[in-house]
């Protein structure tokens with residue numbers, strides 16, 4: 001198969017963007033729980049800020065260590081705990097690193113509405129049992145090839161291949177990000193900016209996807225929407241962009257889309 005995926009565009013997902021109901025409360029907008037990294041705490045902070053800004057009703061960081069660091073440095077709306085919050089409906093792990101037992105928890109948590117596996121949390125082939133199309137992997141090319149072998153078939157076919165093997169949505173990140181569904185659908189995103197090539201922007205994207213999924217958006221559409229909005233932020237900010245700017249830019253982008 002070659003590069004014949006559809007283009008990412010708000011037509012693909014715009015109607016499914018979450019809108020809070022007039023009489024709803026925060027739990028109606030979903031609860032993202034993020035496994036907090038022990039060393040690279042900045043990655044977790046970026047992901048948490050993105051999940052919150054994109055509209056999840058609650059965001060919690062599970063910090064098995066460094067709880068006080070997180071309490072002092074996270075945005076004040078984000079909660080810190082040492083166990084998984086019972087009401088979480090979406091799990092995100094990987095930004096900044098993840099412990100083996102936390103990854104094992106993610107692999108088993110089929111009761112979640114979605115699970116976002118980023119960076120070191122991305123499952124290897126032997127761990128694919130028990131996944132379903134609500135699961136999302138977010139590798140960059142290096143992580144993809146390290147986990148799943150060389151992309152000899154090209155990024156679109158490669159992403160579809162691993163989506164079908166794993167039964168999860170694959171977001172293969174690069175200047176042309178591919179989003180692939182296990183049913184064979186695929187979308188290529190060219191709505192981006194080279195200024196996104198900057199530490200932490202992938203952590204922000206993972207938080208954005210988790211935050212949209214927590215609000216009830218299906219994983220494939222949540223991934224497409226987050227990738228497009230991430231690219232839109234990159235275009236609006238341009239030179240001087242740092243990862244946190246994407247998070248700060250989300251309210252305006254959301255307002256323009258809704």
Ligand SMILES: NC(=O)C1=CN([C@@H]2O[C@H](COP(=O)(O)OP(=O)(O)OC[C@H]3O[C@@H](n4cnc5c(N)ncnc54)[C@H](OP(=O)(O)O)[C@@H]3O)[C@@H](O)[C@H]2O)[C@@H](O)CC1
Nearest residue numbers: 040041042043094095096097119120140141142199200203
């Ligand atoms: N503030 C924080 O706390 C931050 C924390 N972070 C956290 O750091 C952790 C490690 O993440 P990581 O991606 O930096 O490292 P790693 O997994 O070793 O892969 C890098 C190697 O892969 C290759 N490569 C090939 N294609 C590539 C591509 N498209 N994009 C990138 N790389 C590509 C490339 O090899 P090359 O092609 O140069 O030979 C390169 O040497 C992770 O948990 C993350 O969340 C960061 O987000 C930063 C901010």
Ligand SMILES: Nc1ncnc2c1ncn2[C@@H]1O[C@H](COP(=O)(O)OP(=O)(O)O)[C@@H](O)[C@H]1O
Nearest residue numbers: 140173174175192193194197199200201202203
């Ligand atoms: N040249 C580029 N043009 C457009 N987008 C890019 C470019 N380089 C990287 N990106 C985007 O930036 C993000 C980088 O993510 P990642 O490599 O995981 O970084 P980090 O681990 O530092 O957070 C991805 O969303 C990727 O698609």
